[in-house]
Amino acid sequence: MEFKDKIELIKKFDYYVRNKSTGSPSNLAKKLGTSESTVFRIKDIIESMGGKLEYCSKVESYRYKKAGNLLLGFEESDH
Template sequence: MKLSEQLQLLDRLNDLILRKGTGNYLSLSTRLAVSPRQVYYLLDALEDLGAEIAYCKIRQSYYYVNEGGLDFSGLVLSSKNGS
């Protein structure tokens, strides 16, 4: 997977977490079109970037312990010429 694709996935995951609309890891893997194992890798990557993430069983969603999330706006790369 290319770096730009990973950043786009992290940005999408960040958005879902901010909206508290991730669902459980299985539904999240479907939303992101990745394997359930990849969901855990993505969550770990966000935590490596300094995010504290928890899971709410009642809402069935991941959320940031400290509100705010991460800003990927300057990092998400668009592919040139479709590559």
């Protein structure tokens, strides 16, 4: 998998988390078209960047413990 594809996978993971629609890790793996072990690796990557996650069995979704934004990409500036 190319680096940009990995970034897109992380962005999709984040999208499902923010929308509280990840489902179980196995369901999320299906949504992302990847394996459950990759889901856990992505979770670890996001947590290493400061985005602490928890699984809520009530809504059956991962969620961020604190509000915030995951920023991945290039933003042009005037400088």
